[in-house]
Amino acid sequence: MKTYVVGHxxxxxxxxxxxxxxxxxxxxxxxxxxxxxxxxINAETEFVLDKxxxxxxxxxxxxxxxxxxxxxxxxxxSQAISGLDMNQIVGIxxxxxxxxxxxDGPIFFKNETVGSTCTIITxxxxxxxxxxSDQMAGLLxxxxxxxxxIFRSPTCTDVDKEIAxxxxxxxxxxxxxxxxxxxxxxSVISTLSPREIIENDYKEYEFAGDLIGVGQIEIxxxxxxxxxxxxxxxxxxxxxxxxxxxxxxxxVTDIIAEGSLLLFNNEANSDISQAFSVDVKxxxxxxxxxxxxxxxxVPVLSDYLA
Amino acid sequence: MKTYVVGHxxxxxxxxxxxxxxxxxxxxxxxxxxxxxxxxINAETEFVLDKxxxxxxxxxxxxxxxxxxxxxxxxxxSQAISGLDMNQIVGIxxxxxxxxxxxDGPIFFKNETVGSTCTIITxxxxxxxxxxSDQMAGLLxxxxxxxxxIFRSPTCTDVDKEIAxxxxxxxxxxxxxxxxxxxxxxSVISTLSPREIIENDYKEYEFAGDLIGVGQIEIxxxxxxxxxxxxxxxxxxxxxxxxxxxxxxxxVTDIIAEGSLLLFNNEANSDISQAFSVDVKxxxxxxxxxxxxxxxxVPVLSDYLA
Numbered sequence: 001m002k003t004y005v006v007g008h009x010x011x012x013x014x015x016x017x018x019x020x021x022x023x024x025x026x027x028x029x030x031x032x033x034x035x036x037x038x039x040x041i042n043a044e045t046e047f048v049l050d051k052x053x054x055x056x057x058x059x060x061x062x063x064x065x066x067x068x069x070x071x072x073x074x075x076x077x078s079q080a081i082s083g084l085d086m087n088q089i090v091g092i093x094x095x096x097x098x099x100x101x102x103x104d105g106p107i108f109f110k111n112e113t114v115g116s117t118c119t120i121i122t123x124x125x126x127x128x129x130x131x132x133s134d135q136m137a138g139l140l141x142x143x144x145x146x147x148x149x150i151f152r153s154p155t156c157t158d159v160d161k162e163i164a165x166x167x168x169x170x171x172x173x174x175x176x177x178x179x180x181x182x183x184x185x186x187s188v189i190s191t192l193s194p195r196e197i198i199e200n201d202y203k204e205y206e207f208a209g210d211l212i213g214v215g216q217i218e219i220x221x222x223x224x225x226x227x228x229x230x231x232x233x234x235x236x237x238x239x240x241x242x243x244x245x246x247x248x249x250x251x252v253t254d255i256i257a258e259g260s261l262l263l264f265n266n267e268a269n270s271d272i273s274q275a276f277s278v279d280v281k282x283x284x285x286x287x288x289x290x291x292x293x294x295x296x297x298v299p300v301l302s303d304y305l306a
Numbered sequence: 307m308k309t310y311v312v313g314h315x316x317x318x319x320x321x322x323x324x325x326x327x328x329x330x331x332x333x334x335x336x337x338x339x340x341x342x343x344x345x346x347i348n349a350e351t352e353f354v355l356d357k358x359x360x361x362x363x364x365x366x367x368x369x370x371x372x373x374x375x376x377x378x379x380x381x382x383x384s385q386a387i388s389g390l391d392m393n394q395i396v397g398i399x400x401x402x403x404x405x406x407x408x409x410d411g412p413i414f415f416k417n418e419t420v421g422s423t424c425t426i427i428t429x430x431x432x433x434x435x436x437x438x439s440d441q442m443a444g445l446l447x448x449x450x451x452x453x454x455x456i457f458r459s460p461t462c463t464d465v466d467k468e469i470a471x472x473x474x475x476x477x478x479x480x481x482x483x484x485x486x487x488x489x490x491x492x493s494v495i496s497t498l499s500p501r502e503i504i505e506n507d508y509k510e511y512e513f514a515g516d517l518i519g520v521g522q523i524e525i526x527x528x529x530x531x532x533x534x535x536x537x538x539x540x541x542x543x544x545x546x547x548x549x550x551x552x553x554x555x556x557x558v559t560d561i562i563a564e565g566s567l568l569l570f571n572n573e574a575n576s577d578i579s580q581a582f583s584v585d586v587k588x589x590x591x592x593x594x595x596x597x598x599x600x601x602x603x604v605p606v607l608s609d610y611l612a
Contacts, residue, residue: 089404098395098415100408104605106401106461111415127433155412299410 002032003090004060004067006081007117008074009038010202013045013186017143018072018117019057021136022093025121026070028130033070036060038081042200044146044186052138063088073117075099075109078204093120095155096294115156118143122163134171141167142182149218149255150179153291180220183255188217189224194231198239198250205298207305210246213239214301216293218253222261225252232263233283240265246305247271251293259288262297275304308338309396310366310373312387313423314380315344316508319351319492323449324378324423325363327442328399331427332376334436339376342366344387348506350452350492358444369394379423381405381415384510399426401461402600421462424449428469440477447473448488455524455561456485459597486526489561494523495530500537504545504556511604513611516552519545520607522599524559528567531558538569539589546571553577555607557599565594566603581610 005023007015016037023035035057041049049056063069063083070091071080076099086101091108095117112120118140125132132140144164148156151164168175188197202215219225225232232250240248247268252261263284264272273280276287290296311329313321322343329341341363347355355362369375369389376397377386382405392407397414401423418426424446431438438446450470454462457470474481494503508521525531531538538556546554553574558567569590570578579586582593596602 086404096412098392098407098409098413100406101404102406103404104608105601106403106417106419108419109404109415109417111413113412113414295411302410 001068002034003070004063005033005035005070005072006038006060007072008079008203009081010199011037011039011045012042012073012201013048013146013182014117014143015073016041016045016057017048017139018093018121020054021118021121021139021143022070022072022124023057024133024136025125025128025130029128034058036081042186043188043191044182047182047185048139048142048146052135052142054135054139072121075101075111077101078206093117093124095120113157115153115160116144116147118147119157119160119163122167123159132167132170137167137171141171141173141178145175145179145182146186149253149291150176150183152255152258153295155292155295183218183220187219187224189219189228194228194235195239197228197232198235198248203293203298204243205302207302210305211244212246212301212305213243213248214251214293214297215248216251216253216260218255220254220256222252222254222257225261229263233265236263236265236283240267249297249301251290251297253291255291258291259286260290260297261286271304275300307374308340309376310369311339311341311376311378312344312366313378314385314509315387316505317343317345317351318348318379318507319354319452320423320449321379322347322351322363323354323445324399324427326360327424327427327445327449328376328378328430329363330439330442331431331434331436335434340364342387348492349494349497350488353488353491354445354448354452358441358448360441360445378427381407381417383407384512399423399430401426419463421459421466422450422453424453425463425466425469428473429465438473438476443473443477447477447479447484451481451485451488452492455559455597456482456489458561458564459601461598461601489524489526493525493530495525495534500534500541501545503534503538504541504554509599509604510549511608513608516611517550518552518607518611519549519554520557520599520603521554522557522559522566524561526560526562528558528560528563531567535569539571542569542571542589546573552611555603557596557603559597561597564597565592566596567592568603577610581606 005019007019019035023033026033037057041056068090069088072093075092075094087104094111095114122140148160188200198215204213236248250263311325313325325341329339332339343363347362374396375394378399381398381400393410400417401420428446454466494506504521510519542554556569
């Protein structure tokens with residue numbers, strides 16, 4: 001039976017490229033494997049797939065429940081494709097916190113503290129002696145640059161840099177130039193509705209019984225959101241109300257200035273102030289040198305709520 | 307700060323050897339790491355450490371709660387060293403089912419579906435370009451032969467065999483001959499009390515709210531336990547009563563005949579009969595070709611209790 005490889009819900013470039021490249025690796029090793037996705041392709045990922053002429057993986061909104069599944073770029077059920085049972089999982093390749101998955105039998109799980117799942121997948125090609133095609137190299141490089149914010153994220157390691165440089169050299173691409181092109185293509189401000197902007201790269205968490213949401217957009221300058229900020233704040237209030245969240249934080253990350261403006265619902269004001277020990281304006285605060293949701297925002301919120 | 311490497315409670319040879327060899331690998335890579343153990347060294351492991359002149363890791367009964375810890379050969383809290391908090395875990399190398407561990411931040415986790423943790427650790431030496439000393443090779447080989455029951459366990463893979471053969475060749479040891487010597491040295495029948503025999507290689511599980519225990523001893527012939535069987539059954543009843551278990555199963559595995567005699571408490575009679583769909587005698591049943599607790603016994607009990 002065919003095995004599916006799938007990234008998290010609201011897939012970003014690392015999730016989509018990891019699914020495609022890991023499925024390709026397993027196919028090259030003679031296995032029957034197919035990459036799928038559980039949600040919409042975002043503008044950045046679309047740019048990548050177009051550039052390297054790779055078809056988007058098939059959209060599967062809900063699993064039937066009897067498929068074998070490899071998870072990439074996530075290892076917690078709250079972020080996984082709809083319809084998934086933990087015992088369908090036959091493998092995991094990821095770079096996040098351990099998310100509490102429990103299986104009846106042993107499975108393959110490779111989790112490393114690097115900046116991108118595609119860094120680990122590039123290593124798996126090497127370990128298995130499988131040649132990386134130009135198409136796959138393009139996807140792997142793009143995902144690493146995307147997930148490490150062109151090496152600027154604190155999650156970025158020397159291993160990510162080394163592997164990205166190898167891939168870029170082989171594709172004859174300038175990392176900084178291609179990276180900025182990639183992020184510009186992915187800038188969601190001009191193409192999406194306020195609600196879509198928030199949900200474009202979005203994760204839901206439950207800590208000590210409280211449900212919260214943390215979205216992130218990465219832009220080249222904070223001035224890009226001037227015109228839509230009020231609409232974003234309105235959409236945040238709407239989602240909090242709808243989902244019964246304790247709060248929702250949207251990280252508007254300026255990748256050139258290397259900091260994030262947090263936007264949040266009105267009621268979250270004192271929570272955010274206490275969690276980060278900062279003075280906040282009504283519904284926003286700028287945090288210098290904060291770029292990583294996973295490493296700098298979610299742990300702080302998790303500690304605060306615990 | 308120093309990082310501890312530790313196997314599961316009631317450590318077997320794979321747990322002890324994995325802790326020692328993995329700590330050694332990380333030391334060779336320049337890190338400050340120490341192997342520890344959370345329980346008594348069994349007779350088989352003692353034989354191995356003596357043979358290859360390696361000191362037993364330090365016994366730590368309870369962690370203080372601020373140490374950094376790498377888990378080897380287990381990844382569930384119910385089997386972990388006392389005093390451990392999930393957020394102390396900085397790495398895991400294992401070959402078991404995923405046990406639901408959850409951390410705040412990303413950590414290194416390498417779980418593979420092979421027969422022994424030491425198989426994975428041998429691969430990690432290779433991946434990191436670190437030379438395996440004769441002492442470490444002896445420990446790695448012994449653990450692989452122990453955990454795969456000299457390649458007879460259904461958990462054993464071609465990777466385990468290939469790596470064990472390389473290690474044996476290098477040490478100039480005959481695998482079958484050394485394996486039998488190892489298992490004879492480890493036979494617990496003559497050296498331990500009935501209760502110690504049960505708890506020598508023992509795991510506790512919770513399924514759907516029911517607490518159960520599954521112990522395993524491996525012997526060269528079932529006749530070895532003739533004289534202690536009644537005492538074992540008495541000790542089983544005693545532990546069940548004491549711990550409030552639903553039931554306790556002791557697998558007495560005949561590694562030459564390749565089957566296991568299950569001994570259990572009186573009240574478990576119909577549970578075991580239903581779980582395995584077999585006719586059982588009062589407090590025992592022989593299951594041909596059943597050698598693996600992890601793959602052939604625990605999943606059956608987990609399904610039955612679910």
